Amino acid sequence: MQISTSARSITPSMTIGMDDRARRLRRQGVDIVSFAAGEPDFDTPEVIKRAAAKAIQEGFTKYTSPAGIIELRQAVAARLEAAYGARYAPEEVVITAGGKPALYFALRALCEPGDEVLVPIPAWVSYIEQVKLAGARPVPVPTEAREGFELLPSRVAPLITPRTRALLINSPHNPTGAVYSREALAGLVELSRQREFILLSDEIYESMVYDGAKHHCVPGAWPEARDRVVLLNSMSKTYAMTGWRIGYAAAPAAVAAAITDLQGHLSGNPNSIAQRAALAALEERVDPGEMVAEYDRRRRYIVTRLNALPGIRCGTPRGAFYAFPDITELLGLPGVPKTAAAFSEYLLETAHVAVVPGEAFEAPGFLRFSYATALPRIEEGLDRIARAIADLV
Ligand SMILES: Cc1ncc(COP(=O)(O)O)c(C=O)c1O
Known part of the structure; x- marks a missing residue:
């Protein structure tokens, strides 16, 4: 074949x-x-496992809404506001089967064939492949070890063309461990305004920062940019839940609806039991x-x-x-x-x-x-x- x-x-x-x-x-x-x-x-953590066991016992084992259960979407929205001041309505949050599909569906929802997506290099293994699969063209943006792998706006600017649709941001960063400064992020947000492209902000390592470094949630720190931002995140790393497969995207309502439609046809709702487990992680404020x-x-x-x-x-x-x-x-x-x-x-x-x-x-x-x-x-x-x-x- x-x-x-x-x-x-x-x-x-x-x-x-x-x-x-x-x-x-x-x-x-x-x-x-x-x-x-x-x-x-x-x-x-035990409290998360217990919630999953309870969901099974209660027969919470059927299809859910393709966007995820409303309680979890509300809990994600509440956490984003409490932690970072990022304001999303539950309808603007889509629960996905991990961070990977959240990114893929966002790319599919936003890119036309041949659109360019700027990807900082070094890059997590799936970025370039996902951009290609979505029919877009990955454009590498160099970052340097001697600059602490900071994503400098001055390196992004020359690579912007009329086909530039989005810039992928990943801070804290896999594989370099870089945490982008407020100044660099502010510069990128400003560029996205001037040159009209989307920021896909993958914040999956948000909780893992050291030496007093601060994680800046892009839509929280720059609410004025919210209409150009898709926030991507997952329960995988923060709550040691890699196998459970729960992530999410937070985005303006039309984008969230498009992601939901794609998910509805492609994979359907994320696992119902794992959604209840993720809800417990947020409600119980697992630290x-x-x-x-x-x-x-x-x-x-x-x-x-x-x-x-x-x-x-x-x-x-x-x-x-x-x-x-x-x-x-x-x-x-x-x-x-x-x-x-x-x-x-x-x-x-x-x-x-x-x-x-x-x-x-x-x-x-x-x-x-x-x-x-x-x-x-x-x-x-x-x-x-x-x-x-x-x-x-
Ligand atoms: C930067 C980054 N984004 C997204 C993911 C996807 O995580 P998951 O699909 O397990 O939630 C990973 C996993 O390694 C990652 O390192």
Whole structure:
């Protein structure tokens, strides 16, 4: 059977690929230390699980509205207002099966074929593929390690054309851990006004900020831009609910309605039981504070250890749960594999450590380490990497 051009144009997710390989090796009895998974290693809080069990017991197991249950849409709207002053009516909130479909449906709702979507690079693996699948054209916007991967308006401005439809913003950022400053975001908001494009603001790592960094919710901090903003978020990271598949989009009513119509035909309502679980997370005000404090400890440790390795330079991430070291110097040393992809392969095969190569994020010469892994395992993984490098140089 012939696979369609559009399906063939997709690059499979390297992060999922690496994680799958690590799992497979584990099943074969190999002791793998994995820094590959982009998900919390903490269990979903009890209060959330209990709400799901109760939903099952009560027979809350049928279709819901394709936009999600009204109680959850209200709770999301209430939380956005309480946390950030972002004002949305429940009708402007659509519950989706995770952050991924929220973004895809938003792109489908807003882009014409050939429209350009600006994507800051390095970029989370699914952005470019989703933009392509939506029939639009991804336009990379460079960000630099020496600038802390800040998305500078001065780098965005020259890339705007009459076909520019949207700019994807992701702060705190995967994979770099950058948290965009208020000043940079204000500049981007102003550009979007002048040049009339949409801001797709993926704020999935909103709760994970360190060293006093502040997360700025775009529609909360710049309410005047609200008509040009689609806010994307998910329960996955903040509430350790990756497998439950609940996310949301908040957008002006017409956009929310279009997203709902797309979802209604494509996947239908998100899981009814998981919606009740997500509602409990918000109503009970589950606090990810302890989880974030533990990420912070690991973050400091991993950055110090990475910087002690030859040829590796790692800036201090201020958000999310990733370290993103530059290994170009190491790759230039005699005897060392020449690309981040080949080096990751070497680490997996010889040291049994899984990391994601920068190529996955359009950033060759870098590696992504998720520190959503217990500290003793991080220690063990870095010891192994140190030995594997010492064997080469
Ligand atoms: C930046 C970013 N956005 C969106 C998602 C999607 O999350 P989910 O679909 O699990 O809610 C992820 C997951 O890794 C992510 O890192």
